[in-house]
Structure formats: C-alpha cells, structure tokens
Amino acid sequence: MSLRITSIDFQHYKALKRFSIELERVNLLTGANNAGKSTVIGALRALAVALRTARARSADRVTVGGTRRLGYRINQRLLPISVENVATNYEDGESTVTFHLSNESELALYFDREEGCVLVADGPGSAVTTASAFRSRFPLELNVVPVLGAVEHKEMLLEEDTVNAALATPRASRHFRNYWYRRQDEFTKFADLVAATWPGMVIKPPELDFMSKELSMFVSEDRVDREIHWVGFGFQIWCQLLTHLTRAAPGSLVVVDEPEIYLHPDIQRKLLHVMKGLDAEIVLATHSAEILAEADPADVVIIDKNRRRAERLSDIGGVQRAVKVLGSQQNLVLASLARNRRLLFTQNPHDFLLLRRFARRLGYGELAAGTGLTSMSAGSLDRWERVRDMAEGVGVAAGSDLVVAAIWSREARPDAEIETILTAMRPSVGIAHVLRRWDLQAYLLVPSAWDRALQLELNKQRKAKPLGLDMEAILMEVTEDMREMVAEERATHRTRWLLESFGQAPDPRAPLETAPTSDDSFETSWRSPSERPALLPGARTMRRLNERILQLAGVTLSEARIVESMQPEEIAPDLCALLVELDKFRQIDV
Known part of the structure; x- marks a missing residue:
C-alpha cells in the first residue's frame, strides 16, 4: 500500500491557530473567502519543497521546540510562503504543521523567525540520517499543480534539466511546449485525453524549427490549425492542468488550488471526473458550485478557521449548505439554459447526480459530466401537469424554446396510471419516463x-x-x-x-x-x-x-x-x- 497523509494538524500557523483536517482519497476543500483553504494548500506546497530537500542531502542538527534534533533546514527562497508572517496574528513563537502518515510516522514543518523553516521526520524505527534512508522510509509523492498562466508567445528549446526544475513552479507555463517536446512518447495519451474532454479540439505534438531553435505547437479546431498561443486562454489552462495530472504517479497526492477560475462550467465538472480517475489521492481547493454539485458528499470538506476541525460532509443537504456558504446564485441555472436549450426534469436534484454516476460507469463521459443538459427539480409524479408550464416559463426567461425531458420515480403506482400519464406527456415532452423500480436508489x-x-x-x-x-x-x-x-x-x-x-x-x-x-x-x-x-x-x-x-x-x-x-x-x-x-x-x- 502506498504511503499517504491521513491527517494534518496546524498549530499557530497563519489563520489556523489550532486546526486539524483528516484526509481521505478525495478531498474537496471549500468554504467562505479567507476561511483557510489556501492556507492548507500552501502548507502542502511547503511540504513538497521540504521533501525535495530531504531526499537530496543528509539530516543536520536543528533546534525545534527548544531541543536539538535531526532535521532539514529548508531554503526559504524555495518556499511558497514567507516565514516572517507564518505565525498567527504575527505573534511570537513557533508555528508547526504536522503531517500524520499511514505508516504511523510523522513529518513536521517548524517555522521560526530565527531558525527559518525546518523539516523533522519522526516515527518507528531507527533515526533517519541519510538521503537514501529518507527516500526509503518516506516514499511520499506529492504532485502539486503550480499557479498556471498563459503559454509563452515564443518558446525556445531548453535543456531538459531546466524544464524539470520548473515543473512545480509558476515558470511551468512558460515551458509547456518544451515539456511535451521532451516527452513525445507520452504525448498520444495526453492528446487523447484533451480530445475526450474538450470536444472538437485536437492538439498536435510540438515542432522544432532547427534553424531558430523555436518550438511551436498547433491545435486543430474544425480542421483549422492555430498555434496554441492564439487559442483561448481557458483551453490553454485546461491543457496545462491535464499535463500536470498525467504526471501523477500511482498512489501519489495531487494538490490543486482553485483550478476553476478560467474554466467553463462543463469543463469544471469534467475536471473532477479526470482527477477521480487517477490512481492517486486528491486535495482540491475550490469555490466552484459546479464541482461541488458533481461531488460525492463524503468528498467535500468545509474549512472554517474559526473551528478546531475541518468538517467532512455526509449527505447532499450538506453540499447544498456548502454552496450557500460560497454565495452561489441560482441564476446560474438560467445561464445554463441559455447555453444548452435542453432541460431535464428529475424528481429531485440528487436523482440527476445519481443518473450521471451510472452514466459514467457505462462509459457515457459527456452525459456523466452533464454536458449539454440543464437540470431542474420536478417534484413527485403527482405534479406532472406542472412540468409543461414550468418548461414554458423557464423558456421565456431563457429567451428561447426548449426541448424537455422528465424522469420520475415509480414508487408504488400501478402500470395503468403510469401509462396514462406518459401518454398525456409525450406530445409535448421529448422524453417522458417513469422508472420501472420504486426509485433510482x-x-x-x-x-x-x-x-x-x-x-x-x-x-x-x-x-x-x-x-x-x-x-x-x-x-x-x-x-x-x-x-x-x-x-x-x-x-x-x-x-x-x-x-x-x-x-x-x-x-x-x-x-x-x-x-x-x-x-x-x-x-x-x-x-x-x-x-x-x-x-x-x-x-x-x-x-x-x-x-x-x-x-x-x-x-x-x-x-x-x-x-x-x-x-x-x-x-x-x-x-x-x-x-x-x-x-x-x-x-x-x-
């Protein structure tokens, strides 16, 4: 079994004065602005830097908690945070983030204005002193997706070491073509994933101009080729996200911070499916109501710096509460209708989610993501006559006629009643369907x-x-x-x-x-x-x-x-x- 982080404890660290979070395979961190989500992500970014240090050199004698121990001083210039403002409310004293691991070991980051940042490894067995011993005892793989930006207008061929050194940094966007030029044996798998998740777009491998040493990379849309710099920013971000996700090793921990900013709602939903398809643990901080609506409630974790522990949800009601915390507005439904023109009524919102889960299991990827559909609740089958009126009213609001489908639970109704209702519905509704079992569950x-x-x-x-x-x-x-x-x-x-x-x-x-x-x-x-x-x-x-x-x-x-x-x-x-x-x-x- 791969080594994994089971929980994280924060003490006197930024906004989290005393806080803990338990991690499962999928962890969607959400909460109000300034709740502490990015603080959690920043600590994981710092751990990734510290792991690279510990795997490269032997341990030193360091002072933490007033005692001398074996540990690793981390170069502050490599950290994604400033040690000077790590302490909660700028108070004096030591700040710690402790990562509890599945092998009963711990990795602790200590932050002190004098000592800087120090990593200390602790657990059963003999002390870890060498780089090889650390790699053996702590085979923890973190794949932290960096802050993403637009690809460069012109990108010159670089040495592979330069490209690899920048993979976990914001400079990765500047080396996008170089990355795939050096990994053309893996490119087909990446291109297939792009085509499967962004219909109509075909990305081609990088090409090198041997005279100028300049790299170019073309994307075909409706048989028209464009250099990737001239394709939409959202598509550029999506390609970079997929690039980092395809790097995830089996059993690794993939960390992503608010990837939805430049992504269409349909693509946001697909992102969660792509990530859950990885053989890896996931920590994703998000404000996206689309992603939360797509998630299993047990995957959603509410971060609130005013509490002592993160709250993992248990049911769909909790997800709805999380969406309210984010301040999501229901006019998103009308915007979706204006785009899709296809309205699906289900008995309740959860039925649409469960239908998409079944669709994913059968290989209907676009249906699983809800692409092309807007869902609304119809209530029980007793209210079937209102569906046509609701569709007409929403159609006026959306500014166009709509095609409508409706799916209800059977419960204990007789076949004759159901057939009478369906016969009345079919002339005006594209799909009128009553399940053959009591309910979808x-x-x-x-x-x-x-x-x-x-x-x-x-x-x-x-x-x-x-x-x-x-x-x-x-x-x-x-x-x-x-x-x-x-x-x-x-x-x-x-x-x-x-x-x-x-x-x-x-x-x-x-x-x-x-x-x-x-x-x-x-x-x-x-x-x-x-x-x-x-x-x-x-x-x-x-x-x-x-x-x-x-x-x-x-x-x-x-x-x-x-x-x-x-x-x-x-x-x-x-x-x-x-x-x-x-x-x-x-x-x-x-």
Whole structure:
C-alpha cells in the first residue's frame, strides 16, 4: 500500500491557530473567502519543497521546540510562503504543521523567525540520517499543480534539466511546449485525453524549427490549425492542468488550488471526473458550485478557521449548505439554459447526480459530466401537469424554446396510471419516463456490488472483512419486515387510481397488481433474492443496509462507492436503455 497523509494538524500557523483536517482519497476543500483553504494548500506546497530537500542531502542538527534534533533546514527562497508572517496574528513563537502518515510516522514543518523553516521526520524505527534512508522510509509523492498562466508567445528549446526544475513552479507555463517536446512518447495519451474532454479540439505534438531553435505547437479546431498561443486562454489552462495530472504517479497526492477560475462550467465538472480517475489521492481547493454539485458528499470538506476541525460532509443537504456558504446564485441555472436549450426534469436534484454516476460507469463521459443538459427539480409524479408550464416559463426567461425531458420515480403506482400519464406527456415532452423500480436508489440494490464495495472500504480502512458476511442474505434479512408496507402502498395506490378513473374500488379478492417483475405473483417475487430489489423503496432500504453493515463491519457505503463497484452488466437493462435515450437527447439540435 502506498504511503499517504491521513491527517494534518496546524498549530499557530497563519489563520489556523489550532486546526486539524483528516484526509481521505478525495478531498474537496471549500468554504467562505479567507476561511483557510489556501492556507492548507500552501502548507502542502511547503511540504513538497521540504521533501525535495530531504531526499537530496543528509539530516543536520536543528533546534525545534527548544531541543536539538535531526532535521532539514529548508531554503526559504524555495518556499511558497514567507516565514516572517507564518505565525498567527504575527505573534511570537513557533508555528508547526504536522503531517500524520499511514505508516504511523510523522513529518513536521517548524517555522521560526530565527531558525527559518525546518523539516523533522519522526516515527518507528531507527533515526533517519541519510538521503537514501529518507527516500526509503518516506516514499511520499506529492504532485502539486503550480499557479498556471498563459503559454509563452515564443518558446525556445531548453535543456531538459531546466524544464524539470520548473515543473512545480509558476515558470511551468512558460515551458509547456518544451515539456511535451521532451516527452513525445507520452504525448498520444495526453492528446487523447484533451480530445475526450474538450470536444472538437485536437492538439498536435510540438515542432522544432532547427534553424531558430523555436518550438511551436498547433491545435486543430474544425480542421483549422492555430498555434496554441492564439487559442483561448481557458483551453490553454485546461491543457496545462491535464499535463500536470498525467504526471501523477500511482498512489501519489495531487494538490490543486482553485483550478476553476478560467474554466467553463462543463469543463469544471469534467475536471473532477479526470482527477477521480487517477490512481492517486486528491486535495482540491475550490469555490466552484459546479464541482461541488458533481461531488460525492463524503468528498467535500468545509474549512472554517474559526473551528478546531475541518468538517467532512455526509449527505447532499450538506453540499447544498456548502454552496450557500460560497454565495452561489441560482441564476446560474438560467445561464445554463441559455447555453444548452435542453432541460431535464428529475424528481429531485440528487436523482440527476445519481443518473450521471451510472452514466459514467457505462462509459457515457459527456452525459456523466452533464454536458449539454440543464437540470431542474420536478417534484413527485403527482405534479406532472406542472412540468409543461414550468418548461414554458423557464423558456421565456431563457429567451428561447426548449426541448424537455422528465424522469420520475415509480414508487408504488400501478402500470395503468403510469401509462396514462406518459401518454398525456409525450406530445409535448421529448422524453417522458417513469422508472420501472420504486426509485433510482433501488437500482443500487445489487448484493454483489455491495459485497465488492464493502471489501474496498474495509481495505481502505485496513480492516479485515468479517467472516461469513453475505450481502444478499443481509438484504433479504433487513427488508423482510417491509413486505406489509410495500403491499399496502401498492394496494392503496391501485385503489386510489381506480376510484379516480372509474369511480369504484377494486374487488378486494383480486390479486395485487405487481411491480415490474417477470412474475405476476407478488409473493413469488418477494421471496426471490433476485426479484425483491425491484419491489423495494431504494433509499429506505439503503439506510437499513448501511445501519446493519455499520454494526457488523464498522463502515458505511456511499452511493458513489456502490456504483463504482458495479459491473456494467449488473446495471438493470431498463436503466441502461434510459441512459442511452438521455445521451441522444443531450445531443439533439435545438
């Protein structure tokens, strides 16, 4: 297992007088302006500089905390911060940032006006004195994306050592063509990633004018070639971001500070997917509501310098609260509509996020990023008649007619009611769809995927899997007492529908109309481990499953972890067909 940072403690360091943050695989740091996000990122940048120093020379005797210890004095000119103003409120005394590692070791940065910046390594085993011993004991890889800028108008060929020395500094933007000129064997993979994430743009490898020693690099857009300096600034920034991300080694920690500044909202969403696709840990500081809306709530960490600890969120409500902290305005929806002209109604905002997770698992990258779609909440299926009115009103506000799709949960409604609603909707709505299961979360009730997700979570937390844990058996056990509730809700909906439609109740001796299964018998379907999930309310069932595995294994599983653990063939055929429809809808000419 790769060495990783598990938590960071700050003492008397800038705005963080006493503060701690625990790190997981994905960490999206957010919070109000001046909350301390950049302070956390700055400490990681300082650690990256200190690691390069410790790997290059032997330890010295240094004074920290009033005692003499082995450590490394860091050249202050290389640090991304000024030691003079590190102390909280400019007070006297030592400031420290302690990085706790997964091998029970620690790396601590000490800041003192007299001593400067010092790195001290501590942990089990003998003292680390040589550069080789440090490299062996602390194989921690930090890939810190520097501040990015425009590429140079003219870029001359440079020595490789010069290019490498500037990779983690703001000078990296000035050497963009040189970087790829020296790594042409890796360029195809990079160019494919650019093409996949920025449709219509094809980047070509650098070319050298042997007479002038000047490098040029062309980008083709709609078969028109332009030198990269003359392409939009957002595209230049995106190419540089991808360049730094492709450098990330397996198991490394990738650190990025507010990359969204020059990026289109669609590209911001794609950035998170690209980063999560890396075999690396992620720390990303952001103000982007687009990125936060795309994230798994458990990945979002609120930084507030007035608290003692960072807060990791647990649900979608927490993400909405984080977006409010950022001061995001809802007129972003109208701006998105003006761009996309394709409006997708889902029962609630979370359904759109979960649909995109499934799309990503099936390889629909653009749909997974929400490209070309604007989502709004429609409420329950009882409000279906309002969808057309809402679409017309939003269309007027956006200044154009829109194409509209709508997706609702079935809950316990009978087929006849659903077909009547869909028949009324189809003339005016591009896609009118009611799920064949109770709700979208019901498509997550795949025991084999839960079993794999549980093993991954236990591995991450270095726990052993309890013997005999069978997710299919647990699913059947925790839902057995839900049978009467499910049957009663189905009967209630059927009775209401018949009364509304025909003015009479059904014959109580008639069998219950079943949810969509291959068998007309509710009892037979309920007894079947493969068919019961199609009858269950997914959100409620997931809560029960997580409560039980928390008791048995000490962990809970997020929706994102479950979807990532599903095999494509485990995603229900009707949901796969819906995603195909949505991907076509996303590309409709309007």
